[in-house]
Amino acid sequence: MKMLRNLVCSAALAGFVATGAMADGHGWNLKDAAAPYAGTTVDVVFLLRPGYEAIEAMLPKFEEETGIKINIIKHPYENALGEQVRDFVAGGDLDIALIDLVWIGNFAENDWIVPVDRIKADYPDIIDPDLDMDDFFPLVLNAFGGWNDTIYGLPFDNYSGLMFYNKKMLADAGFDGPPKTWDELMNVYGPALTKDGKYAYALQSKRNETQSADSFARMLWPFGGSFLDEKFRSNLMSVESQTGLKFRQELMKYMPDGIVAYDHAETVNAFSQGDVAMITEWSAFYSTVVDPKTSKVAADVGIAPEPMGPAGRKPALGGFSLAVAEQADEKEKAAAWLFIQWATSKANAGEYLKRGGVPARQSAYADPALAETYTFIPALVESWKDGVPEFRPRFAEWPEITEIVQEWGTKMMLGEVTTEEGAKEIGTRMESVLDAAGYYSGKKPLAQ
Amino acid sequence: MRGQVSRKTIFGFIGPAVIGLAAVGIAPLLYAVWTSLHFYNLTKLKRVEFIGLDNYWTVLTDEVFWQAMGRTFFLLGTALPLQIAFGLGIALALHQPGLTLLKTLCRLSLVLPMATTYAVVGLLGQVMFNQKFGVVNQLLGGADINWIGDPENAFTMIIFWDVWQWTPFVALVLLAGLTMVPGEVEEAARLETKSKWTVLRYVQLPFLLPGLVAVLILRTADTLKLFDMVFTLTRGGPGSSTEFISLMIQRVGFRGFDQGLASAQAIILLIITIILAQIYIRVFYKEV
Numbered sequence: 242m243k244m245l246r247n248l249v250c251s252a253a254l255a256g257f258v259a260t261g262a263m264a265d266g267h268g269w270n271l272k273d274a275a276a277p278y279a280g281t282t283v284d285v286v287f288l289l290r291p292g293y294e295a296i297e298a299m300l301p302k303f304e305e306e307t308g309i310k311i312n313i314i315k316h317p318y319e320n321a322l323g324e325q326v327r328d329f330v331a332g333g334d335l336d337i338a339l340i341d342l343v344w345i346g347n348f349a350e351n352d353w354i355v356p357v358d359r360i361k362a363d364y365p366d367i368i369d370p371d372l373d374m375d376d377f378f379p380l381v382l383n384a385f386g387g388w389n390d391t392i393y394g395l396p397f398d399n400y401s402g403l404m405f406y407n408k409k410m411l412a413d414a415g416f417d418g419p420p421k422t423w424d425e426l427m428n429v430y431g432p433a434l435t436k437d438g439k440y441a442y443a444l445q446s447k448r449n450e451t452q453s454a455d456s457f458a459r460m461l462w463p464f465g466g467s468f469l470d471e472k473f474r475s476n477l478m479s480v481e482s483q484t485g486l487k488f489r490q491e492l493m494k495y496m497p498d499g500i501v502a503y504d505h506a507e508t509v510n511a512f513s514q515g516d517v518a519m520i521t522e523w524s525a526f527y528s529t530v531v532d533p534k535t536s537k538v539a540a541d542v543g544i545a546p547e548p549m550g551p552a553g554r555k556p557a558l559g560g561f562s563l564a565v566a567e568q569a570d571e572k573e574k575a576a577a578w579l580f581i582q583w584a585t586s587k588a589n590a591g592e593y594l595k596r597g598g599v600p601a602r603q604s605a606y607a608d609p610a611l612a613e614t615y616t617f618i619p620a621l622v623e624s625w626k627d628g629v630p631e632f633r634p635r636f637a638e639w640p641e642i643t644e645i646v647q648e649w650g651t652k653m654m655l656g657e658v659t660t661e662e663g664a665k666e667i668g669t670r671m672e673s674v675l676d677a678a679g680y681y682s683g684k685k686p687l688a689q
Numbered sequence: 690m691r692g693q694v695s696r697k698t699i700f701g702f703i704g705p706a707v708i709g710l711a712a713v714g715i716a717p718l719l720y721a722v723w724t725s726l727h728f729y730n731l732t733k734l735k736r737v738e739f740i741g742l743d744n745y746w747t748v749l750t751d752e753v754f755w756q757a758m759g760r761t762f763f764l765l766g767t768a769l770p771l772q773i774a775f776g777l778g779i780a781l782a783l784h785q786p787g788l789t790l791l792k793t794l795c796r797l798s799l800v801l802p803m804a805t806t807y808a809v810v811g812l813l814g815q816v817m818f819n820q821k822f823g824v825v826n827q828l829l830g831g832a833d834i835n836w837i838g839d840p841e842n843a844f845t846m847i848i849f850w851d852v853w854q855w856t857p858f859v860a861l862v863l864l865a866g867l868t869m870v871p872g873e874v875e876e877a878a879r880l881e882t883k884s885k886w887t888v889l890r891y892v893q894l895p896f897l898l899p900g901l902v903a904v905l906i907l908r909t910a911d912t913l914k915l916f917d918m919v920f921t922l923t924r925g926g927p928g929s930s931t932e933f934i935s936l937m938i939q940r941v942g943f944r945g946f947d948q949g950l951a952s953a954q955a956i957i958l959l960i961i962t963i964i965l966a967q968i969y970i971r972v973f974y975k976e977v
Contacts, residue, residue: 330731351735448928499835501926502843640944641945648753651929655927678733
């Protein structure tokens with residue numbers, strides 16, 4: 242009996258040791274994996290947003306452990322695409338591509354970025370055994386980092402549209418919670434909250450990506466509309482799209498004057514100053530509106546998923562992935578991957594969240610206690626389940642199409658053209674771009 | 690040959706400047722012409738192809754291009770007369786005898802707006818014309834004018850800044866012209882007539898015309914390529930209300946990445962600028 246017990250104990254010990262070795266990732270650790278690449282400098286573009294500041298604050302730990310230097314080049318969003326395109330076309334210094342979800346088709350089709358599978362094949366020693374791609378929210382991974390069934394980037398700065406509301410202003414007007422539907426927002430909350438120089442709602446609509454992504458697209462999807470139909474023809478003249486666009490026009494009476502000049506900063510500021518009761522903004526602005534240093538209404542901020550339309554919630558979806566740039570040399574590619582892998586890892590997701598970032602790791606939100614500290618979490622998780630990857634088309638032609646939408650979308654809001662005239666014009670110009678790209682002749686697959 | 694400078698010496702003196710000019714001016718221009726004849730989109734470099742004059746045809750038949758051009762000339766037509774009127778007034782005031790120290794200080798202060806970077810002027814405008822916190826609305830008695838978000842107001846704001854920044858330039862050029870009038874001629878004229886207008890029209894104006902032509906050419910060229918201030922202030926908005934021609938070219942070339950089309954637009958703009966400069970020189974110099 243004693244012998245049998247010893248045998249079982251020995252077997253268990255052996256098993257424990259073996260499992261321990263497995264759990265340690267076959268002895269994998271960041272320091273050893275990075276040793277051949279110590280001294281390498283990796284160039285990357287960052288935006289001037291909270292998620293980037295969060296990772297920048299964590300960076301010394303990575304640089305100390307790996308000896309890899311991360312050279313951050315900061316740009317406002319409006320310049321980030323142009324700077325990167327010029328760098329990639331000219332064979333410049335960038336080793337990592339920062340990819341908005343609408344740039345992914347463009348970057349992938351130009352072979353500017355390296356698929357994750359190729360990194361895994363070429364550099365097996367630097368792949369963290371705990372990488373766990375399945376832990377990313379599938380919608381986010383595919384939309385932000387994937388193109389044509391290939392994953393290129395890992396989700397890094399992740400957003401969903403959320404409704405931020407001022408609990409006090411709503412309570413003073415007799416509401417015990419935010420509107421559940423867009424219709425309710427306009428017809429019930431709008432008149433009650435627009436008074437004494439205050440407005441019920443602000444929709445950021447400045448003529449840049451904000452107009453096409455935050456304003457125009459936000460009113461298409463919940464009403465059943467979309468930019469394109471299945472054959473890649475304009476769907477903007479459909480009853481559903483027109484309903485959404487007309488709704489936006491009507492809703493403007495509950496928004497501040499000059500809303501077409503409001504970008505994210507103005508909108509978040511109007512909410513933070515207590516001038517506007519509700520906004521639908523990216524989750525990334527959570528840390529700004531709940532910080533008493535930047536928000537007068539920090540104590541009164543409530544967060545909910547975006548209201549629903551006749552076609553469902555379909556909230557705004559946006560965010561950035563990081564991918565290894567094809568133009569980087571072998572050492573830089575490996576060092577770049579190590580940084581991307583580290584910045585988006587499960588292990589660092591908690592700290593990233595605490596410092597103001599929004600990780601796309603499901604495991605980071607598993608702890609129910611977190612939702613009490615970070616009140617945006619339940620709404621965010623719900624939104625990522627209801628999101629539409631094609632909220633904005635992600636193909637290579639988007640940079641041209643977004644310019645058209647920005648121009649005519651703003652003209653609609655200013656009343657210079659009707660929603661029908663504007664939609665017709667956008668449709669004609671959009672189809673012309675798609676035709677030139679070869680979608681209608683069959684040269685290019687109808688890929689989103 | 691004695692007294693004749695050798696070709697080697699001429700080339701030695703002029704050559705470097707010509708080579709420099711060719712490298713930074715002519716070569717990019719030729720490259721722009723080449724680009725304008727191709728489908729050349731930075732995000733579709735695999736599809737670069739010769740398309741002849743297609744880009745030019747697209748530009749010439751594009752309603753949006755001509756709207757931007759019209760807007761640009763409207764700005765020129767409103768801002769330039771104001772600059773000349775105010776500039777002439779300032780120049781005549783500074784041309785008066787006496788108050789030397791004050792005039793020197795005024796002349797120095799005139800340089801300040803010109804020395805301010807265009808982009809900084811735009812950023813200043815964003816703050817000063819802010820609807821809620823801006824000093825302009827405060828100065829107007831706490832008015833609630835939406836400067837940046839309203840198409841007409843935004844355009845007015847651009848005119849204001851352009852006039853503010855460039856009136857001093859016109860004033861200094863015209864002041865230099867006034868100092869060219871021989872003192873005895875001006876004095877004799879003043880003895881002949883009490884009318885300041887007559888003195889201005891028949892004595893001073895002929896000396897001002899070369900400066901005015903220079904102002905017309907330079908300010909026309911500047912307005913046609915006006916970019917930084919508007920980009921930082923309104924980015925062409927709201928809608929297209931302040932999208933001048935140079936902003937449109939930047940949008941097409943660097944945000945839509947269609948370098949071929951943007952090059953064609955730029956070449957057409959260059960041709961228009963040259964034609965205008967020729968007209969100015971022929972019409973006004975003829976009068977001189």
